[in-house]
Amino acid sequence: MATNRTPIMAGNWKMFKTPADTTAFFDEFKPLVASATHCEIVICPPFIDIPAAVQAVEGARIEIGGQNLYWEKEGAFTGEISGPMLAAAGARWVIIGHSERRQYFGETDETVLKRTKAALEHGLKPIVCVGEHLDEREAGKTEQVLVAQFQGGLAGLTAEEFARVTIAYEPVWAIGTGRTATPEIASEAHKVIRAEVAKKFGGEAAAAVRILYGGSVKPANVKELMAQEEIDGTLVGGASLKADSFAAIVNFHR
Ligand code: PGA
Numbered sequence: 001m002a003t004n005r006t007p008i009m010a011g012n013w014k015m016f017k018t019p020a021d022t023t024a025f026f027d028e029f030k031p032l033v034a035s036a037t038h039c040e041i042v043i044c045p046p047f048i049d050i051p052a053a054v055q056a057v058e059g060a061r062i063e064i065g066g067q068n069l070y071w072e073k074e075g076a077f078t079g080e081i082s083g084p085m086l087a088a089a090g091a092r093w094v095i096i097g098h099s100e101r102r103q104y105f106g107e108t109d110e111t112v113l114k115r116t117k118a119a120l121e122h123g124l125k126p127i128v129c130v131g132e133h134l135d136e137r138e139a140g141k142t143e144q145v146l147v148a149q150f151q152g153g154l155a156g157l158t159a160e161e162f163a164r165v166t167i168a169y170e171p172v173w174a175i176g177t178g179r180t181a182t183p184e185i186a187s188e189a190h191k192v193i194r195a196e197v198a199k200k201f202g203g204e205a206a207a208a209v210r211i212l213y214g215g216s217v218k219p220a221n222v223k224e225l226m227a228q229e230e231i232d233g234t235l236v237g238g239a240s241l242k243a244d245s246f247a248a249i250v251n252f253h254r
Pocket of ligand 1: 012170174175176177178214215216217235236237238239
């Protein structure tokens with residue numbers, strides 16, 4: 001963790017929890033992180049839980065995000081949620097291009113770019129996910145995949161837009177598998193991404209952008225991950241569903 005970049009500890013609840021579960025989570029979680037001022041705390045619940053989450057975090061240093069958005073403001077797009085809708089509901093962040101969206105819902109680098117631009121246009125802070133599959137890593141193609149994802153997606157932003165983006169590196173083979181990238185593997189990948197940022201947007205942008213690691217982050221491994229200068233926070237799935245485990249991740253420095 002570099003001293004000039006404030007860490008972000010973000011939870012991605014995926015398709016878990018009802019509004020009542022959400023309220024119960026925050027009742028337990030808020031006191032556990034009440035003194036955490038060293039990082040930004042973000043929870044991205046399912047859309048239907050956002051109002052309950054926003055209400056629960058009122059007055060706390062916790063912000064709420066969506067897990068996706070559609071790029072049009074409104075219209076005949078059955079099943080979709082737009083940026084203005086998320087913002088009006090009190091969401092401040094949005095995850096874009098998660099590997100599960102890419103794998104199951106046809107997300108591409110091109111649609112990632114469209115969604116990222118839409119999020120920024122409506123004042124939401126995008127967390128844009130990139131990462132390689134196991135076969136790509138084993139074929140020695142990790143760098144190539146990360147560069148292509150960056151080139152096809154984030155490189156299409158203006159410098160002003162890019163300055164408001166957070167990147168999450170999530171090796172697909174480490175998501176929900178219990179198999180975490182070692183801090184060194186994660187660091188290497190973060191360096192590749194940061195170098196691309198430097199090439200496209202310059203050294204200052206590269207030094208400022210926060211790159212989160214995601215993939216089987218747990219209380220037991222968060223400390224060593226966060227000890228890496230390249231890792232500016234975490235995007236946590238499974239271990240963000242329980243208040244005590246996510247609080248232990250947020251409080252990694254203790
Ligand atoms: P995991 O998921 O922490 O359950 O591996 C991470 C993610 O998909 O964001």
